[in-house]
Amino acid sequence: MNMLTEASIEQKLSPMKNEPRIKMRGDKVTVHYGEKQALFGVDLQIPEHQVTALIGPSGCGKSTFLRCLNRMNDTIDGCRVGGKVTLDQEDVYDPKIDVVELRARVGMVFQKPNPFPKSIYENIAYGPRIHGLTKSKAEMDEVVEKSLRKAAIWDEVKDRLSESGTGLSGGQQQRLCIARAIAVSPEVILMDEPCSALDPIATAKVEELIDELRQNYTIVIVTHSMQQAARVSQRTAMFHIGYLVEEGPTDKMFTNPDDKRTQDYITGRFG
Numbered sequence: 001m002n003m004l005t006e007a008s009i010e011q012k013l014s015p016m017k018n019e020p021r022i023k024m025r026g027d028k029v030t031v032h033y034g035e036k037q038a039l040f041g042v043d044l045q046i047p048e049h050q051v052t053a054l055i056g057p058s059g060c061g062k063s064t065f066l067r068c069l070n071r072m073n074d075t076i077d078g079c080r081v082g083g084k085v086t087l088d089q090e091d092v093y094d095p096k097i098d099v100v101e102l103r104a105r106v107g108m109v110f111q112k113p114n115p116f117p118k119s120i121y122e123n124i125a126y127g128p129r130i131h132g133l134t135k136s137k138a139e140m141d142e143v144v145e146k147s148l149r150k151a152a153i154w155d156e157v158k159d160r161l162s163e164s165g166t167g168l169s170g171g172q173q174q175r176l177c178i179a180r181a182i183a184v185s186p187e188v189i190l191m192d193e194p195c196s197a198l199d200p201i202a203t204a205k206v207e208e209l210i211d212e213l214r215q216n217y218t219i220v221i222v223t224h225s226m227q228q229a230a231r232v233s234q235r236t237a238m239f240h241i242g243y244l245v246e247e248g249p250t251d252k253m254f255t256n257p258d259d260k261r262t263q264d265y266i267t268g269r270f271g
């Protein structure tokens with residue numbers, strides 16, 4: 001009889017050494033908006049504790065795919081998602097899934113900073129409060145401070161926590177929104193062109209922050225900036241008219257892509 005040793009079982013079950021664990025996975029993902037099909041059978045793995053950049057010409061389906069990962073497409077009338085999306089191997093479209101809890105585990109930062117018209121403190125405290133994550137004012141103070149520190153904005157706002165979040169600069173507002181996403185202890189953070197409304201200095205700060213955040217979180221970012229994808233991501237996925245063209249390590253995608261469409265896009269020949 002062929003006896004499997006403990007070591008060989010371990011080898012079969014665990015991923016190859018140095019290979020990151022796969023945090024999320026899209027399997028033959030399709031999306032329709034009414035009659036119009038926007039995604040065609042997208043297979044994409046999102047490795048844990050890495051930044052995955054989604055690139056491709058306007059309208060190719062990057063944001064649509066991003067929104068499949070935390071079911072934000074559910075909020076769009078007439079939008080239907082097919083195929084499978086998993087988070088830690090759990091089907092996120094399973095009817096048993098609590099969507100509010102899913103969106104706390106898979107948080108989102110949008111293109112335009114969108115703080116609530118409330119104090120800086122309340123912007124952060126709101127999520128932990130509705131999810132019942134803290135038991136006392138002292139605990140909440142700690143969550144607020146930690147989240148703002150992790151989003152690299154604590155020093156700029158610590159003396160004005162009761163002032164409105166909307167009074168901050170655009171770059172500060174975006175870091176506030178990142179702090180708000182962090183406050184509910186997400187595992188994955190989705191970012192849809194998070195720097196497109198920011199100036200180069202604020203952009204550099206947010207990019208630096210993304211790099212620090214990946215130690216604790218898995219990040220998926222949609223970006224139109226090839227320089228940004230190259231600077232912040234470890235993996236890049238190239239989309240074109242609803243199809244995933246190719247994906248791989250960012251340095252390979254930018255120096256030696258397999259597909260001519262990727263080559264043309266990253267060198268600015270189309271898009």
Ligand SMILES: Nc1ncnc2c1ncn2[C@@H]1O[C@H](COP(=O)(O)OP(=O)(O)OP(=O)(O)O)[C@@H](O)[C@H]1O
Nearest residue numbers: 033036038056057058059060061062063064065076
């Ligand atoms: N709410 C919607 N209703 C109908 N069609 C939509 C909707 N959102 C997106 N689409 C269509 O789906 C396709 C993919 O759009 P999506 O926004 O995902 O592309 P994108 O690659 O993120 O584009 P961009 O880079 O311009 O933001 C496009 O043809 C778009 O017109």
